[in-house]
Amino acid sequence: MRSSLNINVNGLLLLLCGVNLAGTLGYKPVIIVHGLFDGPKQFLMMSRLIQEAHPGTNVSVIDLYDNMASLKPLWVQVQGFKELLYPIMQEAENGIHLICFSQGGLICRGLLSTLPDHNVQSFISLSSPQAGQYGDTDILKMFFPHYLKARVFHVCYSSVGQKWSICNFWNDPHQRERFLKSSNYLALLNGERPHREMTEWRKNFLRINKLVLIGGPDDGVITPWESSHFGFYDINETIVEMKNQEWYGRDSFGLKTLHARGDLAVYVLSGVKHGYWHSNETVFRGCIEEWLT
Ligand SMILES: *[C@@H]1O[C@H](CO)[C@@H](O)[C@H](O)[C@H]1NC(C)=O
Ligand SMILES: *[C@@H]1O[C@H](CO)[C@@H](O)[C@H](O)[C@H]1NC(C)=O
Numbered sequence: 146m147r148s149s150l151n152i153n154v155n156g157l158l159l160l161l162c163g164v165n166l167a168g169t170l171g172y173k174p175v176i177i178v179h180g181l182f183d184g185p186k187q188f189l190m191m192s193r194l195i196q197e198a199h200p201g202t203n204v205s206v207i208d209l210y211d212n213m214a215s216l217k218p219l220w221v222q223v224q225g226f227k228e229l230l231y232p233i234m235q236e237a238e239n240g241i242h243l244i245c246f247s248q249g250g251l252i253c254r255g256l257l258s259t260l261p262d263h264n265v266q267s268f269i270s271l272s273s274p275q276a277g278q279y280g281d282t283d284i285l286k287m288f289f290p291h292y293l294k295a296r297v298f299h300v301c302y303s304s305v306g307q308k309w310s311i312c313n314f315w316n317d318p319h320q321r322e323r324f325l326k327s328s329n330y331l332a333l334l335n336g337e338r339p340h341r342e343m344t345e346w347r348k349n350f351l352r353i354n355k356l357v358l359i360g361g362p363d364d365g366v367i368t369p370w371e372s373s374h375f376g377f378y379d380i381n382e383t384i385v386e387m388k389n390q391e392w393y394g395r396d397s398f399g400l401k402t403l404h405a406r407g408d409l410a411v412y413v414l415s416g417v418k419h420g421y422w423h424s425n426e427t428v429f430r431g432c433i434e435e436w437l438t
């Protein structure tokens with residue numbers, strides 16, 4: 146598949162990871178940011194696995210905008226998470242690691258782009274629709290029971306729609322102009338709609354040392370699933386992979402630079418449904434050393 150990227154599939158992943166590089170300096174705190182309609186409860190297993198692999202690590206799942214509150218506009222959530230995370234960062238001399246699930250991965254990007262002195266080392270994006278979402282999943286049907294995905298843009302690309310988190314990353318490939326004009330979040334983060342802060346945001350984002358993208362074809366919610374690796378549909382709903390995205394070519398938010406620096410790792414894992422990423426031991430077990438040192 147995408148051979149020029151560092152892709153590890155299933156068993157191979159376990160072979161490549163698992164070399165214990167942890168120093169004697171102690172482990173950096175790990176902060177977990179949850180996704181849509183969930184909260185800290187869902188991450189107990191992941192926290193336990195990290196603590197087993199790296200005893201003494203302070204793992205915190207941020208208890209904010211849980212469940213229904215996760216529908217709040219993403220910029221509002223970014224601000225809230227920032228207020229809780231910033232003091233933790235300031236306490237952590239050697240920096241922290243961020244694991245961000247699903248919608249949380251977009252919140253983390255917002256945070257990393259707009260916080261000029263963050264000290265996040267690894268940013269683990271766990272099945273997160275980084276290039277947007279365009280799919281009739283159950284979640285969508287819950288909110289727009291009478292809408293087909295092709296009509297959701299009527300709601301989402303309006304000032305009212307943009308007050309909901311899911312509309313902030315709704316990316317209808319057949320409505321490019323409306324997306325570019327109305328998206329107050331994803332189009333700005335990706336630099337698809339140019340803005341004054343772009344250079345600054347890119348510089349902030351590039352303070353991370355490692356970006357790990359994890360996702361897979363059996364996810365069932367993230368649509369297209371390639372969005373977890375920055376791939377997305379073109380107007381014909383054919384996948385355009387990350388490297389061929391216009392904003393990658395322009396390096397508008399630093400992705401190309403991260404890749405060139407060797408600081409981007411992409412994992413494609415099959416057999417994992419969306420709700421199981423954080424409870425699947427195989428996904429995490431061998432890789433904690435690789436990701437969280
Ligand atoms: C772990 O981190 C949290 C903040 O995320 C802090 O409140 C707590 O005191 C820390 N615990 C230890 C044992 O350092
Ligand atoms: C989409 O499909 C149409 C019809 O097959 C084709 O003419 C057009 O070039 C395609 N566009 C892209 C971006 O691939």
Ligand SMILES: *[C@@H]1O[C@H](CO)[C@@H](O)[C@H](O)[C@H]1NC(C)=O
Binds near residue numbers: 155416418425427428
């Ligand atoms: C856990 O992950 C492995 C590796 O990707 C996968 O084969 C397996 O089906 C997953 N199990 C569940 C319950 O998600």
